[in-house]
Amino acid sequence: MLRFVIVTGTPSSGKTSVMLHTIRQLLRKNVVVAACKIDCLETSDDERYRRLGIPVAVGLSDYICPDHFYVANLEEIEHWARDEEKAEIVVIETAGLCHRCAPAVNGCLSVCVVDNLSGIDTPKKVGPMLSTADIVVITKGDIVSQAEREVFRHKVETLNPRARLIPINGLTGQGSLRLYQEIIRYPAMETISEKELRYPMPAAICSYCAGETIIGKNYQMGNVKKVDFGRKY
Amino acid sequence: MLEKISILGGNDKAGAAEPIKWLDVRTGEVLAVVGPTGSGKTQLISDIEQYASGDTPTGRSILVNEQPADKYAESRKIKHLVAEVSQNMNFVIDMSIEEFLLMHARIRSIDNPGKLVEEVLEVSNKLAGEPLSNTDNLTALSGGQSRALMVADVALISNAPIVLIDEIENAGIDRLKALEFLTGNGKVVLVVTHDPTLMLLASNRVVMKNGGMNKYLPTSGSEREILVQLTNIEKEVSLLRNRLRDGETI
Numbered sequence: 509m510l511r512f513v514i515v516t517g518t519p520s521s522g523k524t525s526v527m528l529h530t531i532r533q534l535l536r537k538n539v540v541v542a543a544c545k546i547d548c549l550e551t552s553d554d555e556r557y558r559r560l561g562i563p564v565a566v567g568l569s570d571y572i573c574p575d576h577f578y579v580a581n582l583e584e585i586e587h588w589a590r591d592e593e594k595a596e597i598v599v600i601e602t603a604g605l606c607h608r609c610a611p612a613v614n615g616c617l618s619v620c621v622v623d624n625l626s627g628i629d630t631p632k633k634v635g636p637m638l639s640t641a642d643i644v645v646i647t648k649g650d651i652v653s654q655a656e657r658e659v660f661r662h663k664v665e666t667l668n669p670r671a672r673l674i675p676i677n678g679l680t681g682q683g684s685l686r687l688y689q690e691i692i693r694y695p696a697m698e699t700i701s702e703k704e705l706r707y708p709m710p711a712a713i714c715s716y717c718a719g720e721t722i723i724g725k726n727y728q729m730g731n732v733k734k735v736d737f738g739r740k741y
Numbered sequence: 742m743l744e745k746i747s748i749l750g751g752n753d754k755a756g757a758a759e760p761i762k763w764l765d766v767r768t769g770e771v772l773a774v775v776g777p778t779g780s781g782k783t784q785l786i787s788d789i790e791q792y793a794s795g796d797t798p799t800g801r802s803i804l805v806n807e808q809p810a811d812k813y814a815e816s817r818k819i820k821h822l823v824a825e826v827s828q829n830m831n832f833v834i835d836m837s838i839e840e841f842l843l844m845h846a847r848i849r850s851i852d853n854p855g856k857l858v859e860e861v862l863e864v865s866n867k868l869a870g871e872p873l874s875n876t877d878n879l880t881a882l883s884g885g886q887s888r889a890l891m892v893a894d895v896a897l898i899s900n901a902p903i904v905l906i907d908e909i910e911n912a913g914i915d916r917l918k919a920l921e922f923l924t925g926n927g928k929v930v931l932v933v934t935h936d937p938t939l940m941l942l943a944s945n946r947v948v949m950k951n952g953g954m955n956k957y958l959p960t961s962g963s964e965r966e967i968l969v970q971l972t973n974i975e976k977e978v979s980l981l982r983n984r985l986r987d988g989e990t991i
């Protein structure tokens with residue numbers, strides 16, 4: 509039995525900082541935690557997780573979309589965390605680059621991390637990653653005004669009224685206790701096989717996916733969509 | 742209506758029970774949180790913000806109207822029980838003061854937001870040294886103007902009944918008036934401060950030591966007299982500053 513905690517969110521929103529504080533609380537209760545970071549080309553997050561003394565894996569998607577890569581590896585991550593590392597909880601930190609994808613899977617606790625600094629229009633831009641999350645963590649409240657915190661929170665609530673909102677200071681860990689409690693309360697599951705994504709991933713099968721680099725119609729094949737300049741906004 | 746919050750003592754950094762076991766702060770009251778750096782002032786504030794219920798490192802619990810803080814907030818659908826103003830906070834949204842305040846007021850479902858926005862601006866102008874105007878961009882405000890606007894917004898628009906003020910002594914705003922506005926609007930106010938004037942402006946103070954609430958002291962009559970002297974000295978300093986700035990010799 510394993511609990512999946514899937515952490516999504518915009519780049520540099522504080523995903524790792526928040527999870528480090530939260531995992532520390534889990535470790536204090538002797539829960540066995542493993543962490544897996546998915547990214548495209550490079551990450552140093554594994555070093556930060558490793559300093560907690562927990563098993564850490566890194567998946568770099570390289571030329572593949574990091575979210576597709578992540579989904580295609582969920583069973584392997586489960587096997588590694590549950591069977592090899594005997595973990596009770598696996599934290600998967602996704603790359604969260606393209607806001608079209610939502611890595612949330614039914615039966616997994618999905619945590620989306622957004623920060624107050626990113627501006628009040630960000631929650632809307634983040635799209636399904638935020639609207640399918642069980643928990644939305646809002647960071648960097650320590651450096652913006654109370655008024656902006658309230659407005660930002662309202663925007664998040666409008667987009668995902670179902671989620672639990674948890675403000676956390678990624679620097680001090682203030683607020684991470686509530687995330688810890690949500691994780692502890694979340695049911696473990698038998699296996700992730702056959703579970704379903706909450707939101708389908710986009711079709712991405714054009715010539716550029718396959719390595720094409722030249723601009724121009726003659727080089728485009730497959731799923732190609734064009735800008736509609738006549739559209740009224 | 743919020744009547745009071747209570748802080749139930751836990752333990753200090755050494756694990757010993759805190760000398761103060763139960764501390765009430767009532768609406769309209771200002772509690773100063775004082776003590777040397779590292780004495781646990783921030784942790785106390787953090788316990789209140791997190792609605793601690795014996796689960797934080799200090800083991801403290803926070804009650805609102807004698808009810809656990811999280812239950813109180815949940816049953817009344819209060820999203821922000823605590824508002825905070827500190828000198829690390831800035832406005833980061835690229836918008837005019839008026840646009841933003843209107844947006845904030847609408848979110849709070851306030852009737853006649855236009856009128857309230859004017860009031861907020863009026864209060865900000867009483868607090869800030871330099872005048873603010875409706876059309877000023879938030880990100881272009883000076884430190885003093887920002888803090889003044891934050892206090893005015895927290896007093897009039899924000900729904901949070903508990904206000905935490907963290908070291909705004911250097912923020913360049915009229916601190917006395919700021920506290921008056923906040924408490925006058927039915928808030929419980931806690932001020933973390935190293936500034937003797939602010940300490941004595943408070944109705945009571947809690948002295949932190951080694952992570953624990955060590956002493957709870959009311960501001961005495963003779964301390965109030967000292968406060969008057971302090972305020973006079975400050976006025977004098979401020980006059981001197983202005984004269985020097987204006988090119989006078991003194």
Ligand SMILES: Nc1nc2c(ncn2[C@@H]2O[C@H](COP(=O)(O)OP(=O)(O)OP(=O)(O)O)[C@@H](O)[C@H]2O)c(=O)[nH]1
Pocket residue numbers: 517518519520521522523524525526553603647648649650651676677678679
């Ligand atoms: N002031 C402040 N800074 C924060 C907070 N949370 C995170 N940071 C800082 O924001 C930066 C990014 O934090 P990370 O935890 O690395 O963010 P991330 O989302 O894991 O970043 P990537 O994995 O690279 O996308 C770091 O410099 C953190 O110290 C916060 O609540 N307040």
Ligand SMILES: [Mg+2]
Pocket residue numbers: 523524525553601
């Ligand atoms: Mg990270």
